[in-house]
Amino acid sequence: MHSITKRVCHPNNNIEEETELRRGPWTLEEDTLLIHYIARHGEGHWNLLAKRAGLKRTGKSCRLRWLNYLKPDIKRGNLTPQEQLLILELHSKWGNRWSKIAQHLPGRTDNEIKNYWRTRVQKQARQLNIESNSKRFLEAVRCFWMPRLLQKMEQTSNSSTSTNSSPSTLTTIIPSAQDCELVPNDFVPPNSTTFPALSDSSSILPNKPIPGSNHSNGCLNYAFTNQNILSTDSIITSLFPQVEEHPKTYTFSNGIEKTDPISGLDHESNSSVHYVDSSSYGFEGLNLDSILEFEAFDVSGLNCHVAESDWALGDMAADALWNMGEM
DNA sequence: AATAGCGTCAACCGCACCTGA
DNA sequence: GTCAGGTGCGGTTGACGCTAT
Numbered sequence: 001m002h003s004i005t006k007r008v009c010h011p012n013n014n015i016e017e018e019t020e021l022r023r024g025p026w027t028l029e030e031d032t033l034l035i036h037y038i039a040r041h042g043e044g045h046w047n048l049l050a051k052r053a054g055l056k057r058t059g060k061s062c063r064l065r066w067l068n069y070l071k072p073d074i075k076r077g078n079l080t081p082q083e084q085l086l087i088l089e090l091h092s093k094w095g096n097r098w099s100k101i102a103q104h105l106p107g108r109t110d111n112e113i114k115n116y117w118r119t120r121v122q123k124q125a126r127q128l129n130i131e132s133n134s135k136r137f138l139e140a141v142r143c144f145w146m147p148r149l150l151q152k153m154e155q156t157s158n159s160s161t162s163t164n165s166s167p168s169t170l171t172t173i174i175p176s177a178q179d180c181e182l183v184p185n186d187f188v189p190p191n192s193t194t195f196p197a198l199s200d201s202s203s204i205l206p207n208k209p210i211p212g213s214n215h216s217n218g219c220l221n222y223a224f225t226n227q228n229i230l231s232t233d234s235i236i237t238s239l240f241p242q243v244e245e246h247p248k249t250y251t252f253s254n255g256i257e258k259t260d261p262i263s264g265l266d267h268e269s270n271s272s273v274h275y276v277d278s279s280s281y282g283f284e285g286l287n288l289d290s291i292l293e294f295e296a297f298d299v300s301g302l303n304c305h306v307a308e309s310d311w312a313l314g315d316m317a318a319d320a321l322w323n324m325g326e327m
Numbered sequence: 328a329a330t331a332g333c334g335t336c337a338a339c340c341g342c343a344c345c346t347g348a
Numbered sequence: 349g350t351c352a353g354g355t356g357c358g359g360t361t362g363a364c365g366c367t368a369t
Contacts, residue, residue: 060354
């Protein structure tokens with residue numbers, strides 16, 4: 001923890017006062033002060049709040065701490081496959097509009113989503129030697145990662161019937177391999193275990209462009225460019241059929257669990273917001289193995305749409321293999 | 328056991344925008 | 349119109365923990 005000295009000049013009496021502003025990690029005491037103040041007086045007017053709450057922090061720092069960490073409805077823990085899928089799709093639509101993306105993921109902050117993108121998604125892009133904001137990367141996301149996420153979601157829903165997600169609905173937003181430009185039209189997954197989700201979805205998704213829709217960018221456009229098919233809102237609704245109930249308790253970074261300070265009610269301990277997804281991140285499913293299986297599946301005979309999509313499966317697989325070797 | 332490398336994420340910074348005086 | 353304060357956003361940093369050597 002370090003601090004900076006800020007000289008404050010008061011207009012009333014011209015007395016200059018030195019205020020030590022704290023920086024760095026928040027202490028439990030500071031968290032408690034902030035929580036109690038907001039519980040009594042509400043959010044907003046952060047500079048005033050910082051002073052009145054007795055916090056030697058900037059208003060910005062208080063706001064950030066509250067919004068990104070202390071706010072009771074913050075969901076913690078790994079992002080679920082559903083959430084990852086939604087982030088991928090919304091990012092392909094809006095780019096780095098993190099706050100806008102976060103609005104569609106209840107309990108997740110823009111900071112968390114931004115970190116996720118930078119640490120995981122961009123890492124995968126680097127490993128594939130693809131620019132994370134390139135069309136090529138977008139297609140890799142759509143044609144490989146999203147199906148894997150769907151697969152994960154379906155596995156999760158099969159193992160746990162308590163989930164509210166609707167896999168059959170979700171399937172409709174996932175591209176069929178046959179719809180992706182980097183995959184030949186007559187492509188069939190090498191075996192049923194490679195892309196079980198794809199083999200299911202291929203019967204649901206259209207294999208031909210919908211009149212009036214833009215097919216050139218891959219099959220997700222079916223869902224997102226044609227309002228008659230599926231709007232983003234409807235997808236979000238299908239991903240989050242009900243907004244998560246206001247969490248009853250929450251846990252500090254230091255592990256101390258607190259009762260919701262806003263409601264002031266006592267709650268059962270099993271309703272903590274500490275959300276832990278036992279499954280790993282969806283991208284490890286990519287692991288280049290699926291690409292390698294593509295490679296093993298007679299890549300030489302593929303009739304890829306190189307001219308249109310500006311890249312070839314063989315090229316991508318080669319990159320993948322190269323990176324695999326490095327790893 | 329020591330340490331270098333890497334990944335993660337909370338927190339900070341700078342900038343832009345909004346609003347009210 | 350303009351200025352200041354408040355707020356929001358996106359990019360970046362740095363501390364910390366884990367893993368490999």
